[in-house]
Amino acid sequence: MATDIHVLHVDDDPDLAAVTAEFLERDDRFTVETALTAAEGLECLTQAVDGVISDYDMPGMNGLEFLEAVRETYPDLPFLLFTGKGSEEVASEALTLGATDYLQKAAGTDQYELLANRVSRAVGQFRAERELERKNELLEKTQDLADVGAWEYDPQEEAAYFTDHVYEIYGVDRSHDPEPESDIRQFYHPADQATVRTAVARALEDGEPYDIEVRITAADGTEKWVRTRADPQFEDGACQRVRGTIRDITERKERERERERQNGRLDEFVTVVSHDLRNPLRTLSASLDLLETDADSLERCHRAVARMERLIDDLVRLARHGETELAPAPAHLPALARECARTTGLSDEALSVTTDATVVADEARLRHLFENLFANSIEHGSPAPDSQASESAPDRDGQPVSLTLGRLDDGFYVADDGSGIPTADRDRVFRVGYSTGEEGTGFGLNIVRQVVEAHGWEIRVTESDGGGARFDITGVEFADNSARASGSAGG
Missing domain, CATH: 3.30.565.10 (Histidine kinase-like ATPase, C-terminal domain)
Incomplete structure (x- = not known):
């Protein structure tokens, strides 16, 4: 659940803006900043803002135009269109332009609880995606520094996945279709192929992890030494997936x-x-x-x-x-x-x-x-x-x-x-x-x-x-x- 949510609310009706802020801030998670025009809202928009709530019908720049302006700088920031104009055409256009959600204004206070939930959910998802991206970036940097690539093989679906660095080690682009046996034949040294096949078979059949050092020849003819490790994962007696890493250890071997x-x-x-x-x-x-x-x-x-x-x-x-x-x-x-x-x-x-x-x-x-x-x-x-x-x-x-x-x-x-x-x-x-x-x-x-x-x-x-x-x-x-x-x- 998202905490400490800083919301920018843009609405040309100051009374409605004040009421909306008051209801949202009853939830200790929310801090609301108000702007009365889209232009003012753009001036208030910073990295500290976790989400935007915007009216549609405003003078000078309407909500959709404001959305387009926001997306130029913040393409993934949660943006919720909160408007009294109940038009399916407006809602559809808003979502097409990249709005996160659409909520029609209504009488009563229940709408503010619904608005708070919608904003909280959107911000929580945004933060989770941003954290995942950050972790992936750190993983990629770590793999680059350590010269390590990660891979996964699903024997049930007969599908394999490589990180970018695995493709680099093999010297192929992403059009290459990973498959254990064909990769062994294509890349691994003939004298080491039996070692790799035996290790893979034991992992898939007996759940035995492996950690081996073998020779490969990349697609461009470069000969390398690699260390490849694998950890098979079993459920109900069957191998569901094998996850592992591969590292270029040529320099160490030399x-x-x-x-x-x-x-x-x-x-x-x-x-x-x-x-x-x-x-x-x-x-x-x-x-x-x-x-x-x-x-x-x-x-x-x-x-x-x-x-x-x-x-x-x-x-x-x-x-x-x-x-x-x-x-x-x-x-x-x-x-x-x-x-x-x-x-x-x-x-x-x-x-x-x-x-x-x-x-x-x-x-x-x-x-x-x-x-x-x-x-x-x-x-x-x-x-x-x-x-x-x-x-x-x-x-x-x-x-x-x-x-x-x-x-x-x-x-x-x-x-x-x-x-x-x-x-x-x-x-x-x-x-x-x-x-x-x-x-x-x-x-x-x-x-x-x-x-x-x-x-x-x-x-x-x-x-x-x-x-x-x-x-x-x-x-x-x-x-x-x-x-x-x-x-x-x-x-």
Whole structure:
């Protein structure tokens, strides 16, 4: 029931207007404001007015003209024509123009009670409709903010209803006729259709609610993840309706395929770092055994420890902040290569550097590349008795392998004079787990490839001039204008 009803009464008879106000205000719900002309009534009309009572026959502007003027600004405000002109034609025209009700003036006081009831009912309905509109607007805004649509299915009538946001999620307009099975076939991913059908069947047959996350393809081809929930309602053992929601959760899912990817990269990085730590640890272990007889071994120990500290810093930084970004900067190839050679236990005499180039690269990752290439040459330089080496590979007779770092037109190469890599294996050497050594982990050259790909470079395996392995890294940016060193294309 409506309460605190503010009524504007327009009537050119001041005595009748006063009497009407007096009778209405006997009901504590009503507050009546009086105007003696339609023009005055328009001036009094504000948002605070809950309903209008108007006479018909007034000078200047009659009741119907006043109604038309009111409807221009307040199309839904309750308007009751209260007139002594008992014409069906006037009543019909009033209702056509949008009057809420029509009441003919009569003798006696009963008419005022009837008038109060008519106004109260009209205002109550108006307020209820306005509240429903407000709630619907809030619901629509909430659904828009939450990216949620609501739906209902009536299995008895085989009729379905969608809110606007459901149509948006499916990428269709309101001409689309909702129907569970056809919607499943049209929108849901083939691998998820059985899941949806099973959930719908259990809801309709057993009254079992569901809450599932599945994939859809919208009408425009956009692939999405949605979370759809349903609550079946039963009466007398039969499902009368199923009400539910559907929400676009694509962004959340992408953040999750992203978290999984980062976790995978983290696991991969930990594997890489643990592998790389083995080389300086082995150097450190061997050098410690020689401390009493070789003073130079102490320096190698310090270098190995420093390298391990840098690797651990890389790992901690990644664990705290996720996948590390490249930090390209000028890196002097000769200095970096010689430092990495010492870290891997390669003597200064065993590494020949024929370039003075400076490249633009992430120095930490470039260290990974050199250390793993050098370690690979040291580990596989001398073939095992039953291994297959290149036909031109020399018989090393236990001699340590020698390496060369040289420049290419658009990059650099690392070549050794070891046993080489058979042609049939050159496409496989960069795979994780591939190794020809009994103690090899199969990570070293895979790490090299990762470093190359992270920089946008390319790597190719060929045979060196000495019959060993040669790795050409191309697509490299140089930070200097140094001329290509003589013999840079050789091995």
